[in-house]
Amino acid sequence: MSRIAPLEPPYAPDIQEQFDRIMRGAPPLTLFRVVAGNARAWEKFRAGSLLDRGPLSxxxxxxxxxxxxxxxxxxxxxxxxxxxxxxxxxxxxxxxxxxxxxxxxxxxxxxxxxxxxxxxxxxxxxxxxxxxxxxxxxxxxxxxxxxxxxxxxxxxxxxxxxxxxxxxxxxxxxxxxxx
The missing domain is CATH 1.20.1290.10 (AhpD-like)
Structure with missing residues (x-):
């Protein structure tokens, strides 16, 4: 088990929408569930904007x-x-x-x-x-x-x-x- 407990479903609608966008329908990773439990950390994590492809192959x-x-x-x-x-x-x-x-x-x-x-x-x-x-x-x-x-x-x-x-x-x- 993680040192900080991950969120458990059902997730708040905005969190569920973010998980769906990142995971494309797959269940969210433990990492995302743990970080999303801290609103500031989750916002900063997502603000990194490096979960997309970018210019590299x-x-x-x-x-x-x-x-x-x-x-x-x-x-x-x-x-x-x-x-x-x-x-x-x-x-x-x-x-x-x-x-x-x-x-x-x-x-x-x-x-x-x-x-x-x-x-x-x-x-x-x-x-x-x-x-x-x-x-x-x-x-x-x-x-x-x-x-x-x-x-x-x-x-x-x-x-x-x-x-x-x-x-x-x-x-x-x-x-x-x-x-």
Whole structure:
């Protein structure tokens, strides 16, 4: 059980509408039910506006999210994303495993994806990109995508803090970290 109890149905109509929009009819995740129990936190969480696709492809977006969650040890969110999006993002089993256990130079990634993972790793380690790292990243991604990459790293680090700090139980249908 989570350290803070999640909302239980029936949900207030406005919350139900927000869950339906985010989850597209599926039952809401424990994360959403816990955060929605605190009106200010839920408003801030949703105001991040990073639950939409944005300028990155689904594949690029999922690589950023999966790697960020792996680096923060957030099996909860990593598992939710792998279960929900890995197939649609055309991530192979080897690539999914590499988001947790591989390095940025793993041969399963294209040059652009290696630059993407190296940027996620750098942001996680030092909260910045060196000139050389930025140059490599910008050789593959335009300014809009670079903003999105940085924002996603920060947003999913926050999501990881929430899931890990509140000790959310893993979703039954979520993937598990590879050993």
């Amino acid at each position: 689904l594949r690029e977006r999922e690589i950023v999210i999966d790697r960020t969650c792996a680096l923060t040890g957030c099996e909860y969110e990593w598992g939710v994303h792998v279960a929900a999006f890995a197939n649609a993002a055309h991530l192979t089993d080897e690539q999914v495993r590499a988001t947790v256990l591989g390095d940025a130079g793993a041969p399963c990634w294209s040059a652009g994806e290696q630059a993407l993972i190296a940027a996620v790793d750098a942001l996680h380690a030092s909260a910045t990109l060196s000139e050389a790292q930025f140059k490599v990243l910008s050789a593959h991604y335009d300014d809009a995508k670079i903003f999105e990459i940085i924002l996603l790293c920060g947003f999913y680090r926050t999501v990881s803090y929430l899931a890990n700090g509140l000790d959310l139980p893993l979703e039954a249908t979520a993937a598990r970290f590879p050993s």
